[in-house]
Amino acid sequence: MAYTYLTPQKVLLGEGALALAQDTWKNCGRKALIITDSVMVKLGNVGKVTALLDEIGIAYEIYDGINQEPCDYMIAEGAEVYLQKHCDFLIAVGGGSPIDSMKAIGAVIVLGDSINSFMGKTIEGSLPPMCAVPTTAGTGSEATQFTIINNTEKNIKMLLKGAALLPQLAVIDPVFTMTAPPAVTAATGIDALCHAVEAYTSIKAFSMTDTMAVSAVKRIFDSLYLCYTDGGNMEARIDMAIAALEAGMAFNNSSVTIIHGMSRPIGALYHVPHGLSNAMLLEKCLEFAIEGCPERFRELAQAIGVYEPGMTDPEGAAAFVQAASKLCKSLKIQTLEEFGIDKDDFLGRIDKMAQDALDSGSPGNTRRKPDKEDIVRIYKALFD
């Protein structure tokens, strides 16, 4: 069996990484379009990037029309700004939302048409140079060939794919995640945990994704709670930034599974932040998945030190899932009910959500493959 392992062309990592980006930017073009959200502008994160661009005489425009729900019409707007202002490369500053939007804008600029027309197709072609500057330690989007965009015509979160979407440059500088508030830190950190665990237990996992996934899981158990309780802890922030990158590299090459498959429909219909809906599903989905590969879940228990000698594989696996749910509880992850979702409304939409989850293809990567009934049952159990 042979495997493919795709990564961004260059990763700059650690304190001061942003300044090192200047060398790459010089070769990217003459005018950048910076894709971001208004919070990043207010916090001064965009200013850190523009100051460095000014230093090397590269012009820029800023498109800050992205929010936590990147939608088809924002992609069209961003692409229009790029073309009208004669930009020739892209920089994203923000969490997964601006980074995903940058990739989608890159695709639309070159390939034309609405982003919705790429649903179900692989995105190919030579996109403009793209540089991702993540400000959350979560999505790993800086290292993935995926972009997730809301299709407002169909009310679904599209998972779009293509090696062409991989950024040329990923800048992982802890200066950016330091300002993330606890709720964002928690949700995005659990998103990274889901990427790593799903990548490790996916049918597509192989040696290199395993290495990245296990390393990410260990770091997240070591550092996420510290980042949550002490946002200024630089060492923990760096560890989480590395974990998110590693988890991204892992699932980029072995895919996510049941949690992400079931999470997107909740996000699309109820506007629950991505990491939070993953966290809400984590325990029930992993309990279901254990049976497909108890030994792999047991290995994760060993990696984080909750396996005890004499435990069987299923016991070790259960210990891991319990540790993961305990971590979610310590981060005060809300339930659907606490988030304000009406039970009857939710139950009434389960059939569509289950179908959308299956159609995304992600649940099919789980080693215990769920059918529609399994997915319906897990959705219902979220209100037990």
Ligand SMILES: NC(=O)c1ccc[n+]([C@@H]2O[C@H](COP(=O)([O-])OP(=O)(O)OC[C@H]3O[C@@H](n4cnc5c(N)ncnc54)[C@H](O)[C@@H]3O)[C@@H](O)[C@H]2O)c1
């Ligand atoms: N492409 C991929 O491989 C991939 C993987 C997982 C998730 N995603 C997608 O990523 C999106 C979610 O991204 P996200 O979880 O990073 O959140 P986000 O980008 O939506 O940001 C969440 C909120 O946190 C704020 N924020 C971000 N960084 C901050 C900082 N350093 N300080 C203060 N506030 C900050 C943002 O302004 C925003 O209000 C979803 O659309 C999801 O579907 C993509």
Ligand SMILES: [Fe+2]
């Ligand atoms: Fe995710």
